[in-house]
Amino acid sequence: MTIKEVSEKYGITQDTLRYYEKVGIIPPVSRTKGGKRDYREEDLGWVEQAICMRSAGVSIDALIEYLKLCQIGNETISARLNLLKKQRELLFEQKQRLEAAMDRLNYKVSVYEEAEKTGELIWDKEN
Amino acid sequence: MTIKEVSEKYGITQDTLRYYEKVGIIPPVSRTKGGKRDYREEDLGWVEQAICMRSAGVSIDALIEYLKLCQIGNETISARLNLLKKQRELLFEQKQRLEAAMDRLNYKVSVYEEAEKTGELIWDKEN
DNA sequence: GGCTGGGCTGGAGCCAACTCCAAGTGTTAT
DNA sequence: ATAACACTTGGAGTTGGCTCCAGCCCAGCC
Numbered sequence: 345m346t347i348k349e350v351s352e353k354y355g356i357t358q359d360t361l362r363y364y365e366k367v368g369i370i371p372p373v374s375r376t377k378g379g380k381r382d383y384r385e386e387d388l389g390w391v392e393q394a395i396c397m398r399s400a401g402v403s404i405d406a407l408i409e410y411l412k413l414c415q416i417g418n419e420t421i422s423a424r425l426n427l428l429k430k431q432r433e434l435l436f437e438q439k440q441r442l443e444a445a446m447d448r449l450n451y452k453v454s455v456y457e458e459a460e461k462t463g464e465l466i467w468d469k470e471n
Numbered sequence: 472m473t474i475k476e477v478s479e480k481y482g483i484t485q486d487t488l489r490y491y492e493k494v495g496i497i498p499p500v501s502r503t504k505g506g507k508r509d510y511r512e513e514d515l516g517w518v519e520q521a522i523c524m525r526s527a528g529v530s531i532d533a534l535i536e537y538l539k540l541c542q543i544g545n546e547t548i549s550a551r552l553n554l555l556k557k558q559r560e561l562l563f564e565q566k567q568r569l570e571a572a573m574d575r576l577n578y579k580v581s582v583y584e585e586a587e588k589t590g591e592l593i594w595d596k597e598n
Numbered sequence: 599g600g601c602t603g604g605g606c607t608g609g610a611g612c613c614a615a616c617t618c619c620a621a622g623t624g625t626t627a628t
Numbered sequence: 629a630t631a632a633c634a635c636t637t638g639g640a641g642t643t644g645g646c647t648c649c650a651g652c653c654c655a656g657c658c
Contacts, residue, residue, distance in 0.1 A: 378624050400572030425583040432576040439569050445527030449559040456552040505654055
């Protein structure tokens with residue numbers, strides 16, 4: 345699969361794909377004889393993983409660290425487990441914040457929907 | 472309340488508080504005769520709101536826009552409602568991404584926990 | 599009155615994560 | 629074989645959101 349196809353498949357730019365490889369959150373991608381990237385099944389797995397984690401807010405640094413550990417070998421299994429648990433915890437905290445904000449937004453939306461009918465805002469409490 | 476007290480109360484720097492006011496995601500804060508910020512109940516409401524929204528990932532631009540609309544008056548109620556719904560939708564989408572990543576992490580953690588016992592990794596599928 | 603400490607401003611600097619670019623190479627269609 | 633186009637690289641530039649700084653002001657205390 346060419347870089348173009350991959351970028352279209354995942355809705356991500358070619359630049360970003362090259363960037364991810366350059367900084368090392370995905371391993372070096374297979375190449376054609378001419379030196380062009382030729383994404384295989386395995387490469388796509390890493391791409392998907394990178395996109396999924398990045399879109400949830402996992403840092404580039406954490407992903408670089410994870411790939412490094414993977415490339416070392418089985419002696420890094422517990423280090424990888426630690427890293428994964430840490431990131432999971434961070435995402436969990438982020439989810440809490442997200443939900444807190446959504447609660448606030450839901451309340452506001454309900455107040456504003458009421459206000460649209462009456463033309464006047466009535467707050468339980470400002471914000 | 473001084474800026475120092477507010478920054479300690481919410482665990483945010485004084486610089487950030489001033490920055491939020493400067494860009495306009497909170498309205499101008501009340502001042503003492505000497506020109507120092509003196510946060511009142513109402514100011515704190517805005518501060519809380521800003522912190523809550525920002526920590527969930529709502530953009531500065533959206534918050535600026537919201538405050539602008541608030542300052543215009545009741546004729547912007549439906550515009551504000553639109554804005555709030557849009558942001559709620561964005562947060563909802565972000566929550567989906569977060570959960571997708573958490574699912575992936577949970578799966579990996581379980582695989583790695585198994586691997587720690589056996590010393591060998593067995594993947595259902597790479598990544 | 600002088601010192602100390604907190605606060606003020608405008609503007610520069612920083613960081614993460616892309617995003618864009620120039621200059622060159624490879625591949626394909628006519 | 630030559631145009632047209634995809635792809636390559638290293639490195640510079642951009643963006644969002646702070647973060648830091650210099651130089652100043654003001655209030656309280658000895």
